[in-house]
Amino acid sequence: MTVTAQAIPMLSDNYAWLLVDSVSGKTGIVDPAEAAPAVAALEALGKRLDYIFLTHHHDDHIGGVAELVAAYRPQVVGNGADAQRLPKLDISVHEGSLVEFGSARLRVIETPGHTLGHISYYIADGGILLPGDTLFSLGCGRLFEGTPAQMFNAIAKYGDLPDDTLVCAGHEYTASNAKFALSVEPGNAALQARAAEVQALRAAGKPTLPVKLGQERATNPFLRAPDEESFAKLRAAKDNF
Ligand code: ZN
Ligand code: FE
Numbered sequence: 056m057t058v059t060a061q062a063i064p065m066l067s068d069n070y071a072w073l074l075v076d077s078v079s080g081k082t083g084i085v086d087p088a089e090a091a092p093a094v095a096a097l098e099a100l101g102k103r104l105d106y107i108f109l110t111h112h113h114d115d116h117i118g119g120v121a122e123l124v125a126a127y128r129p130q131v132v133g134n135g136a137d138a139q140r141l142p143k144l145d146i147s148v149h150e151g152s153l154v155e156f157g158s159a160r161l162r163v164i165e166t167p168g169h170t171l172g173h174i175s176y177y178i179a180d181g182g183i184l185l186p187g188d189t190l191f192s193l194g195c196g197r198l199f200e201g202t203p204a205q206m207f208n209a210i211a212k213y214g215d216l217p218d219d220t221l222v223c224a225g226h227e228y229t230a231s232n233a234k235f236a237l238s239v240e241p242g243n244a245a246l247q248a249r250a251a252e253v254q255a256l257r258a259a260g261k262p263t264l265p266v267k268l269g270q271e272r273a274t275n276p277f278l279r280a281p282d283e284e285s286f287a288k289l290r291a292a293k294d295n296f
Pocket of ligand 1 (some may be wrong): 111116154169188
């Protein structure tokens with residue numbers, strides 16, 4: 056695995072992800088809500104920033120971009136179709152784009168639902184999925200712009216990724232998501248075990264991410280919904296939970 060991903064906590068419950076390609080030494084940050092924690096993480100590694108990868112336009116995912124651009128002049132990557140709502144892009148991408156990142160490639164997956172221009176990134180060489188606010192551990196993003204059908208189909212696009220893929224999501228929502236998930240599937244033993252693990256991690260002040268996609272497939276009700284209709288019901292129930 057040449058690419059690694061490290062969670063950088065930002066704001067109250069956001070994670071930006073610091074990507075490092077061990078072959079070229081190139082660095083990237085995904086969804087920097089703030090600049091200072093990103094700068095600190097880069098300086099701890101003695102590195103500058105080569106790329107910023109954006110999943111969607113919300114402030115808690117782009118707030119640190121201007122300052123990081125001023126400091127490092129990285130290449131800013133985002134969805135060309137949503138460019139008017141994003142910081143100035145150097146590399147505009149769309150479904151299936153392969154973005155060069157040192158010795159590796161990031162594959163772009165269009166995942167509308169949370170916002171219509173939301174995209175995810177997958178790095179085969181590292182087994183890393185960056186779903187932004189589309190998929191969380193034990194949950195999924197709120198539908199601010201898209202329909203339940205769009206979100207169901209967006210999440211279904213992760214279906215061909217391996218079970219050992221590391222899910223590097225945009226928020227630490229796992230503990231509260233666990234409560235809802237347990238209300239949906241109280242008898243799911245894998246979910247009960249995950250909920251206990253999450254509680255222990257949070258009590259120790261540790262992130263619950265990344266989590267393996269295979270584990271989410273066994274525990275996340277939104278990944279387990281069999282069709283659009285049950286997905287829509289689940290999303291509505293979570294909104295009112
Ligand atoms: Zn968002
Ligand atoms: Fe967010």
